[in-house]
Amino acid sequence: MTDKTHQEMLRKYAEAIVKVGLNIRAGQRLIINNMAVRGVPHQFAPLVREVAKAAYGAGAKYVEVIWGDEEMMRLRAQHAPRDSFDEYPTHMVDAVMGMINNGDALLSIAGTNPDLLGGLDPEIVGMMQTRHLNAASKISERVTTNAINWCVVAAAGEEWAKKIFPDLSVEKAQEKLWQAIFETTRIDQPDPIAAWEKHILFLRERARYLQSKQFTALHYTAPGTDFTLGLPSGHQWISAQSMAQNGVAFTANMPTEEVFTLPDRNRADGVVSSTFPLSYGGTLIEDFQVTFENGRIVKVNAKKGEAALQKLVDTDEGSHRLGEVALVPASSPIAKRGHLFYSTLFDENASCHIAIGRAYRFTLTGGEELNDEEFIAAGGNVSLNHVDFMIGSPQMDIDGVHKDGTHEPVMRQGEWAFKL
């Protein structure tokens, strides 16, 4: 790709981010950030500047960027005094909270080094992460209840690209990753905005169909999988577009291929086999099975990384149970690429998946108003974790189960089985 073509693709990507992802309103302000490394790395500046141009073009009043530096996190862990990791300047959190309280839009740009904190003292890394998660929890709370229009997108960071394509040079790896980003976010199509409108409608129709069916359970069959998962009453099927409390319809993830809801934390029975490796806490867990009884994980086994998987499950009571069920066709454009991205934004959109741990409040009608006990009583799950793992394949059949016990096809051989 020539520099000129790349710049033009960035421009189209930025336009889709502003119009489809954030759906910026005239007069709104925009804040651009990366929470994981406390600011957007300078290597993403070309994309940031295109987004700023597109945002002003759409009538944004002001665009603020919180810049960061990945290396600063690493060198702090290596060099700062051991008793200093409780230090946490709050200006970044205050800035983001100030803008959220003002009803501004929030863009997060992912794509930093997935191994940034690899090989460091796990205790120090743990202290840094815990301090950060605690300080930033008020932001996550406002964002996950859709207080404002927000969006997460990716940029092809150097180290991330090298992680996915280790055999290529940095330049070639980044070029290949940008191509993957542009294709999976439909930016390579003649009219990306129209392509997104069609895609959002496609997903919404499927979510509406599933909603109208009011299934009480889903039954999964595939090689190594025979599994029934209950759906609580009041479950809401969600897809690409959401409505923010500030009244703006936005698309929180680009790409997105999933239609999802919450399972009943007390109703999962049988065995489910993974179809992709799971990257968790720096370990790759491969070829694993999870066995459930009455919603609870009673056994895990894995060809590789079994100890890491058991550790994840043993985090708390909620991580013995499920918090998300998502349907994604096996022909998803992300699955077709045939490799892991080491990024949930991409990997969870490659396949049907379920998540160990916490359920999203907005997947249950009225869920945002419930406290933990009430949410649990309604079938929702509460945990420190939310870890998606992939179970879909072209061999998978899924039936919807009605209250009277009758079944009807939802997916056959990994694809949607109903016509609308």
Ligand code: ZN
């Ligand atoms: Zn998901």
Ligand code: ZN
């Ligand atoms: Zn998830």
